[in-house]
Amino acid sequence: MENIVTIDRNLLEAIKSIVLKARRSVLQKVNTELLTAYWNIGKEIVESERKNGIDNQTSRQIILRLSKQLTNELGRGFSRSNLFNMKKFYIEYADVQTVSGHLSWSHICELLIIEDKNKRSFYEKETVNSLWSIRELKRQIDSSLYERLLLSSGENSKEKVLALSQKGQEIAKADDILKSPYVFEFLGIPEKKPLLEKDLEAKLIHHLESFLLELGRGFMFVGSQQRITINNTHYYVDMVFYNKLLRSYILVELKTTKLSIADGGQLNTYLNYYKTEVNDENDNPPIGIILCAEKDEITAEYILGGFENNVFASKYTTILPDKQKLIEEVEYFMKK
Numbered sequence: 001m002e003n004i005v006t007i008d009r010n011l012l013e014a015i016k017s018i019v020l021k022a023r024r025s026v027l028q029k030v031n032t033e034l035l036t037a038y039w040n041i042g043k044e045i046v047e048s049e050r051k052n053g054i055d056n057q058t059s060r061q062i063i064l065r066l067s068k069q070l071t072n073e074l075g076r077g078f079s080r081s082n083l084f085n086m087k088k089f090y091i092e093y094a095d096v097q098t099v100s101g102h103l104s105w106s107h108i109c110e111l112l113i114i115e116d117k118n119k120r121s122f123y124e125k126e127t128v129n130s131l132w133s134i135r136e137l138k139r140q141i142d143s144s145l146y147e148r149l150l151l152s153s154g155e156n157s158k159e160k161v162l163a164l165s166q167k168g169q170e171i172a173k174a175d176d177i178l179k180s181p182y183v184f185e186f187l188g189i190p191e192k193k194p195l196l197e198k199d200l201e202a203k204l205i206h207h208l209e210s211f212l213l214e215l216g217r218g219f220m221f222v223g224s225q226q227r228i229t230i231n232n233t234h235y236y237v238d239m240v241f242y243n244k245l246l247r248s249y250i251l252v253e254l255k256t257t258k259l260s261i262a263d264g265g266q267l268n269t270y271l272n273y274y275k276t277e278v279n280d281e282n283d284n285p286p287i288g289i290i291l292c293a294e295k296d297e298i299t300a301e302y303i304l305g306g307f308e309n310n311v312f313a314s315k316y317t318t319i320l321p322d323k324q325k326l327i328e329e330v331e332y333f334m335k336k
Helices: 010-052 056-074 080-092 105-112 118-128 134-142 145-152 154-169 196-207 207-213 261-278 297-304 323-335
Strands: 219-230 233-243 248-258 287-294 310-317
Touching: 010 056, 010 080, 010 105, 010 134, 056 080, 056 219, 080 105, 105 118, 118 145, 118 154, 134 207, 145 154, 145 323, 196 207, 196 219, 196 233, 196 248, 207 219, 219 261, 233 261, 248 261, 261 287, 261 297, 261 310, 297 310
Parallel strands: 248 287, 287 310
Antiparallel strands: 219 233, 233 248
8 A cells, every 4th residue: 555645735835935936026027028118119109200200190190000010020919009008108207117017018008098197196106006906997097086085185185186196195194094985886876876774885795895995005894783882782883994004993884864963973982982992002093984975064074073083974976976077176176
């Protein structure tokens, strides 16, 4: 009878680690070489046009012919739109090294659509910081994340434009995690369709991955309907998260109606409980967010003002927001 040989698990894991590391390294090198090549192609096109005094109309015709010829001789990857993107890549990025090793060509093509340099820089930084896939990047652009973060800061929009473009979204204090509004288009709920709070909660849990993406960096799901007991009476927090960047519990209450006076006091009570009974010594004070269907800014100031705890309220929408309307709101704040 043959002896059964047992494989050392540590040996197996060590070999797997070496192979996976090598594969990642190869992919990164291939991506860097590809971006460098595309940037240099863009450079050749731009310099040729400048040397020969080519206007925009003639440039389009040349690129169309160039696309057909390169495709015939080299194969796929040289469509007219791709060549235009290579040209724009060279024009918009003075140094290819600033993005190579961090972004894929698909990410860059999506970013090149954005004409506002500050906005483009923000999405570029966030893609790197948050490791967004191309699908996630498109979703964040479509949901106007940049504008929503600017609106969440209110009067400080001018300063935040510069900060977002240089560093992306910094999460250092409680209100850094807020958005205005939160967008839940991934739930597939028609606009203004009546919805019970328990049904909204169930749908968010079902689409938890998308919900976490919308909440932002550092969020981890703890649970829903988390029970707290005060003087033999049970209460339930709709959804509880933990943000590892802030080292804080995030308590979320869902309201499918307009923000009411009772909402602020209720959530503040839950925060007091978590601060006293749940927090460890390394945890920062918990943060409360009321996600409501409607919120009047003036009323919200009175409802939420005066609490020792961080209690915030923000609207949510189940459809993608009107991008132009958000841009106009940002421009209004920046003129103040």
